[in-house]
Amino acid sequence: xxxxxxxxxxxxxxxxxxxxxxxxxxxxxxxxxxxxxxxxxxxxxxxxxxxxxxxxxxxxxxxxxxxxxxxxxxxxxxxxxxxxxxxxxxxxxxxxxxxxxxxxxxxxxxxxxxxxxxxxxxxxxxxxxxxxxxxxxxxxxxxxxxxxxxxxxxxxxxxxxxxxxxxxxxxxxxxxxxxxxxxxxxxxxxxxxxxxxxxxxxxxxxxxxxxxxxxxxxxxxxxxxxxxxxxxxxxxxxxxxxxxxxxx
Ligand code: PEP
Numbered sequence: 001x002x003x004x005x006x007x008x009x010x011x012x013x014x015x016x017x018x019x020x021x022x023x024x025x026x027x028x029x030x031x032x033x034x035x036x037x038x039x040x041x042x043x044x045x046x047x048x049x050x051x052x053x054x055x056x057x058x059x060x061x062x063x064x065x066x067x068x069x070x071x072x073x074x075x076x077x078x079x080x081x082x083x084x085x086x087x088x089x090x091x092x093x094x095x096x097x098x099x100x101x102x103x104x105x106x107x108x109x110x111x112x113x114x115x116x117x118x119x120x121x122x123x124x125x126x127x128x129x130x131x132x133x134x135x136x137x138x139x140x141x142x143x144x145x146x147x148x149x150x151x152x153x154x155x156x157x158x159x160x161x162x163x164x165x166x167x168x169x170x171x172x173x174x175x176x177x178x179x180x181x182x183x184x185x186x187x188x189x190x191x192x193x194x195x196x197x198x199x200x201x202x203x204x205x206x207x208x209x210x211x212x213x214x215x216x217x218x219x220x221x222x223x224x225x226x227x228x229x230x231x232x233x234x235x236x237x238x239x240x241x242x243x244x245x246x247x248x
Pocket of ligand 1: 172
């Protein structure tokens with residue numbers, strides 16, 4: 001059965017006290033949103049303390065390097081992510097693709113490394129505006145899935161979460177309409193079904209991301225194929241994040 005999930009990507013925001021307060025605030029309301037899984041993705045420097053202080057809260061890392069250890073100055077290994085007790089990792093976020101040049105084959109390596117270490121990859125896909133303008137968003141997103149995800153076995157695939165995040169909607173205040181979101185989510189589920197069968201496609205949560213907030217979450221989450229959200233800006237305040245988590 002598809003899980004309802006609301007995940008907060010804090011990006012490179014907040015200082016320690018703010019991050020710990022936000023994590024505490026989210027922890028305090030965990031019990032009131034029992035049927036929704038909450039995940040927070042704090043900046044890596046705070047992740048370990050947040051995990052220690054907030055039992056029961058799913059904490060993921062926004063980034064990692066897909067190797068065990070070695071001469072990769074400045075990077076965090078996949079085994080270190082697992083070692084601190086993180087449960088999830090973001091893979092393929094458009095900011096990592098665009099700013100840090102993470103390409104399809106590198107993302108494929110990251111997905112594999114995460115799964116090998118028992119971490120759940122939240123695989124982000126989504127088209128830039130120029131692709132949406134020429135109506136080729138479906139084939140663009142399908143190719144992202146083929147390139148970095150569809151090499152997985154059905155068993156591995158079932159462990160993944162997919163997040164559809166149209167690049168033009170991220171941090172812009174310009175949310176996809178419910179029709180645009182549902183059309184893409186339905187297409188993604190159909191491609192997964194074609195590749196792995198209907199049973200697998202019905203197990204995988206597909207989240208929407210891109211200026212999702214307390215005012216529009218309800219209508220987005222009401223879409224048949226939208227199983228929750230990956231939230232950026234609106235995840236930085238406890239109240240807003242919780243309102244979104246309660247929007248199902
Ligand atoms: C994101 O960065 O994953 C995101 C969805 O950001 P925002 O909600 O701010 O658009």
